[in-house]
Amino acid sequence: MKKRLAIDAMGGDFAPQSVVEAVKMGLEQFPDIQFTLFGDETKIRPYFPEENHNLIIVHTTEKIDSGETDPVRAIRQKKTSSMVMAANAVKDGTVDAMISAGNTGALLASGIFVVGRIKQIERPGLMSTLPTLDGKGFDMLDLGANAENTARHLHNYAVIGSFYAEEVRGIKKPRVGLLNNGSEVGKGAPLQKEAYELIAADKNLNFIGNVEARDLLSGVADVVVADGFTGNAVLKSIEGTAENLMKQLKMSINTGGIRSKIGAVLMKKSLYHLKDALDYEKAGGAVLFGLKAPVVKSHGSSNADAILATIKQTRKMLETEVVTSLKTHYREENQ
Template sequence: MIKIAVDAMGGDFAPEEIVKGVEAARDRYDDLTFLLFGTENQVKPLIQNMDRLTLIGTTEEIEMGEEPVKAMKNKPNSSLVRAAQAVKDGQADAFFSAGNTGAILAASIFIIGRIRGVERPALASAFPCFGGGHDEFVFMDLGANAENKPSHLYQYGILGSFYAESVMGIKNPRVRLLNNGGEEDKGDEVHKAAHQLMKDTDAFNFLGNVESREIMDGTADVVVADGFSGNATLKAIEGTALTMMDQLKQSIKGSGIRGMLGALLLKPALRSLKHKLDFNENGGAVVLGVKAPVVKTHGSAKANAVANSMGQIKRMVQENLVGKTTDFIKENAEQLKVKKSSK
C-alpha cells in the first residue's frame, strides 16, 4: 500500500473539495491509503467512508497570504507542517497540498529535506503542447522561487531533462530558456548568464531561448524559467484558455440554429480540446529535488484535480522517481557543480 499524507486544510475550497478528491482517489485506486491532517470538527463530517482513511486532528492552518518560513515555524501543529512531518518520520510515502506554495516548498526543504547536490528545488509540471511530436512538455519553475541565480536555472535544465526522459519517455529532450526574446543577448543579467551556462554545457540538449507565446508550439520538451516568470506565464495561459473556451461557448449559443448544429458536429473535437486545456486533468506540480514525492496542486483545485494528483503520486512512488533522481544526481555530480561558481 502507498500512503499519502494530505494537507486537508490547504486550498481555496478546502476542506470540502480536498476530502471529496481523496475519497474519489481512494475509490479509484485500491492500493492507496491516506493520512488526512486537518481540523477535526471541519473535516470529519465531510468524510463519507473511513475505509483506508485516517484523520489526524490539527489545531492550526497556514493561510495563503502568510509568510512561508515564518508560518511554518510559528504553526508546528498546522495541517501542512504535520503532513510534511509524517513523510519525514516515515509514516507516509508522499506529501500532497493545495495550500500556500511557499510554505509547501519550505516544508519540503526544511522538513522532508533536499537531495544533496540540488541547489534549489523547483516546481515542475507537465504542460500541454500542440506540435513537435509530443502532447506535453516539462515546465519549471512554476513559482517555488521568485528569484533565481543562473546556476539554479542551469540545474533546472538538468532536472527537467531527467524528468522528461525518465517519466515522460522523451529521448534526448530539447531544453529552452524562457526569455523575452530568442536572441542569446536578450533578458536581464541573470538570464544572459544562464543562457551562456546552458549553451556551453553537454549536460543536456539546449536549443536556446523561447518566448512565452511559443512555449505551447512543441518546440521544446523542457522549458526552464525563473519562478516569477514561470508562475506569471502559467496563470496567463490558464486565464486565456478559460476565457477563450467561455467565449467560444457564448458565441455558439448566440449564433442561432446553424451555430448549434455546427457545434454538435464539432462536439468531439471541442471536448478533446477542452480536456487538453483543462489543467485540473493533469494533476499537480511536482517539487523536484527533495527526498520524497511532493505534489502541489492549484489553490483553486476541485475534487477532480485532487483525485488526479493522487494518481500522479501513485505513479511517482511506483516508478521510484525520487530514488532515480537521487541516483541520477550522484552520477552527474560534476555536471551539476561545474558552473556553481557562476552565481
C-alpha cells in the first residue's frame, strides 16, 4: 500500500531546489511513497522532465514567508499557500503525512488548527532526535511548540515520547528522563516536582528520574522531557555548541601550520566521525507529535540530504503506524 506524503515545496531557505532534489532521491529510493508537492509548478516542473506515477504537483504561487510574525493569522489569510494546502490534504485524508522546512510557527499552527490534535492530548509537543556520543541519540520534547506547560502536559510528553522511541526507533522500554537542575528527587521548580510525581506514578513508563543538561549527549536517557521554553533553549545550545566546535577545529587546523594540517589528514576519518556524531539533521526533522497524523518540520536551512533524512523518518512513522498506536493507547486508557 502506498504511503502518501505531502511536501511543502516552497518552505525553507533553499526552496524549492533543496526540497525537489530530496524528492527526486526519494522517488528513486522509495517506490512505496507517492509524493504530492505543493508549490509553484513553473519552478518545480523543470526538475522532473519525465512523468512519474508517484509524483503529483499541486500548483500554487502563494507561500508563508519565514519572517511571518503572526503564524495563526498567516495560515488564516493565506489559505492557498503551499503549507496550508499540504495541511488540508492531510486533514482531508488525501495524504497520510506532511513535511515542511518553512516557518515553524505557521507549521505548528497548521498542525494544531488544520490537521488537529489527538483528543486526549491537550498540547502536542515538538520532538526531535538529537545526537549522543555513542551514536544512538535521544528523543527530546517539547522543543518549543509551547512556551508554557503544565505538569500534565509533561506527563503526556513522557508517554508520547516513549511511544515514538519504541515504535519508530525500535528501543525496548525506553528510558525516560525529566530535564531538571539536578538529578536528585525533589529538585526543581513546582512544575518539575509535580511532573516528576505524575511520570513516576505511570507504571507503563520506564522512568529513570531527573536528568541534567550536561549529561544529555552522553546518552543518559532515550527520551528527555522538558517544558517548551527550556527544551528550546537546550536545543539551541546544543546546535550552537556543535556548530562552533567544528568551526573552532577548522580554524585551529588552518592556522596551526604544517604540523596541524598533516595531523588533520591523519585524523580525517576521526574528524568526519565527530562531525557526523554532532549532526542532528541526519536523524530527520522535528515531529509535531500528538496530532492525528504525522507533521514533520525540517530545519529551515536544510539541504537535500537533510530533507531526504526527514522523508525517511516520516516513512518510518507511517510504516510503524505510531500515530494509530498512540490513538489506541489513549482510547483504551479512557475506557
